[in-house]
Amino acid sequence: MTPSALPLPHLLWLMTGLALAVAPHTLWLPWWVSATVAMLFLWRVWLGRSRAALPPRWLVLALTIANVAGVYFWYRTIFGRDAGVTLLVVLLSLKLMETRSSRDLYVMVFLAYFLALAHFFYSQTIQTAALTLATVLATTSALVGINAPARSIPDNVKTACWMLIQAGPVMLLLFVLFPRVQGPLWGVPQDAFSGLTGLSDTMSPGTISQLSQSDAIAFRVKFAGAPPRRNQLYWRGPVFWDFDGRTWRPGPVSLRRDIQYESSGTPVDYELTLEPHNHGWMFALEMPARIPPSGRLTSDYQLLSLQPVRTRIRYALSSYPDYRATGGAGPRELAAALALPPDYNPRARALAREWRRTLDGDAAIVRQAISFIRNAGFEYTLLPPLLGRHSVDEFLFDTKQGFCEHFASSFVFLMRAAGVPARVVTGYQGGDINPIDDYMVVRQTDAHAWTEVWFAGNGWTRVDPTAAAVPARVESGITAAVPGGAALPLLARVNIDWLLAMRYNWDALANKWNQWVLGYNPDRQREVLSWLGVPKPDWQTMAMMLFWGVAGVLLAIALGLVRSIRRDDPAQRVWLRFCGKLRRAGLTRASSEGPLDFASRVVGRLPLRAAAVRTIVELYVDLRYGPPGNRHSVSRLKYLVREFRP
């Protein structure tokens, strides 16, 4: 196929499909790659419109080398996820300059499929799925165009639509029944899961307030019964012990299988669907009682997963909101819970020493610290001023503006300085019930940091200094706590009813999507199969089901297609009926006899019917051999034959 063999409209349509595959990647591609790609597309359109020759091979080769080198210098590698996808985009765009044979066109279409797949690294939302479907539709109709250049593009799109609709059931069967394997099959590149948002494995001023500006969903929870009160909704995440004056880090923890705490009251049962965040922790309502098989509990009550959470996972849990956490308090742990870096925050130290001297017992010190924070006029803000070397001092005595990590960090510092063992706990606080599907949605906006203080009689006791300073944060969520106009995500701020309803509806839909499409893993597959009546599916059974299912679907489609294949010319059907009538009257048409010869013979034998026979034959000959007839003449022929009596 020469470049002109694919007519320009078809080429432009193919390029539309390719552009749809490339477009979503431009959101993260290096700027110069996006610019190069746009330029190449425009250049190709211009070449096509002006019927100019394609650039010579050496130029394309030079451009390819330059771009690959560019990718290498940008990423310092040409492997890895981002570099690989960037290369794919570059090569696809350069291939536009080499549309010499049909092979080149097919290569571009297949590259576009890979690009569409690669986009799922970055996003797997409903919108992404719709965009991908559009890409597949456009490229498929372009394939039809390559094979039938004479047809119009709308006709090709119609054909592609039909084929995709017929491919739908096959896709559904494969999706439900194809044996799922929990990936990965081999190591995935280091950068494969960057860009996932979530809590960090350290905490310094600004960590959580930055996270709070993201509207992304952290996890969803389905409660078996009534959800606990909002001020009990502390979703426990990483716990921090070591402080170097600025940053908090995890401490001396060990994994355990038993759970050391005393519980009272009734447990809360719930199922949690966690978004991937590329870290090892899973979240649980304080305090988790039953642990999912994929998780382990540490001595400081963190629920850890065995592997980093890189896909959306779902697990069932139960927790006791009323508990006394007495575990994890050996001498080593208590020593770590008192350690402080020297030479930092002298004013806070002085204040704490003062409390220890004047007050009697740890409980009194904690009460004093809470009332200090409550009454000192602290301002809760997402945009706190920057802090210097003595971050706790500056926050407590000078700026008095901060977010939950400032409160938690300063509170634990004060406690330790006063000789009370304490540690920082991060996680999420709160969550909104979506009235559409009754799932509780916990977002990154709900990220929070609080503290735990050790009392010899009561174990590790939760103290939330933020709640002391700004009770609204815990009672009604961050929207109420942060003054208006702060840098919260738009949707977290507004209180417009219809917008809220829309958001709830959309969230419910997205949740269904997550649960049933994106979260369709081996467990869910077993669930579905047992619901289908296969309680213990092994892969042989699934393969058989798959085989017969697909065969059945294909048979149904084939029957549909062949039924229309078999349909003879309607005029001929009527004609055969007419011949049948004459045969019963003793006038059999010889196989070599054309309609006109036969008619003259019939007229000779049946002179009384001459007019009717002639009309029928003329109409038939006209319909069958003349220019394309209309349905009206066919029905007239049908009527005449029905009324005909030999």
Added chain:
Amino acid sequence: MLERILQYSQAYNFYKWVFKHHAPEPGVVFLSQRRVYVLPTRHGMVFGIAVVLMLIGSINYSLSLGYVLTFLLAGLGTVSILHTFRNLAHLYVSTGRVMPVFAGDTAQFQIFLENRSDFDRHSVDLTCRGATVRCDVPVLRAVSVMVPLKSEKRGWLQLERVTMDTRYPLGLIRAWSYVQPDMRALAYPRPDTAFLPMPRSALETGNAISAGAGTDDFAGLRPYQASDSPRHIAWKATARSDSLLTKLFAGQAASELWFDWNDLPSGMHTEARLSRLSRWVLLAEEHGLRYGLKLPGVSVPAGDGPEQRDRCLKELALHDA
């Protein structure tokens, strides 16, 4: 019995077509399901490999939507088998006309494809000995396709096996079928190119005949007959009368040329003789002369006009065949 069971098997049909002698099929050939074969094209194989790679990628990175896309493409590929198959199956193939050619020229065999189904057929290729023509067959229509076939030597040129194939709609699958309509074209001996004078007229008359008209004496007029050469029409006389008139020349009655096999040098071999005779026939016809042909065992009486030319050329083409 075995034969009857086997004839329903595609593989058996295919085997029969490829490896056994197959006679031309007279009449209308119906492309039933049993004689339409499907296999993936090279693009289809690459497509399959791409789908497998995408599946592996989806498993490795646990991309749920990756599964969706992969399975959708797999479904698309599978469905395209049915679409490609139906684009070719159930067509009716019948024969049309074919004009005679000179040996070495390409004969155009007219083949009709009729589509009695209620959907259009697109991009159906007909290939005969490497030459391909493409056609679309719209719904309830018959289209005529000219299948070229180069003739090698004089005589009857039987249409060889025609491969009908299609890759529509996606080009991933190829459906094909073999047909051999009962059609033959006549290949005349190729006239030789040597510049030689025309043979003398019959020896007994002794009259020299040159190519030009009017060397003989004008003898009179008679009413025009269909076989008269246009250059002998008496236009001036016709203008005065109300019917066409032909000029008669005295010598014309005797100017019958006889192209005789035995007049040619005895050293000439058969094909060279036939080529020479063929050229003479064409030259004589071009100059509007009357001529006859004598071959061993065959004699074509003198005459003129296209029918005479075709008759002589046919005798030459089929000489000793």
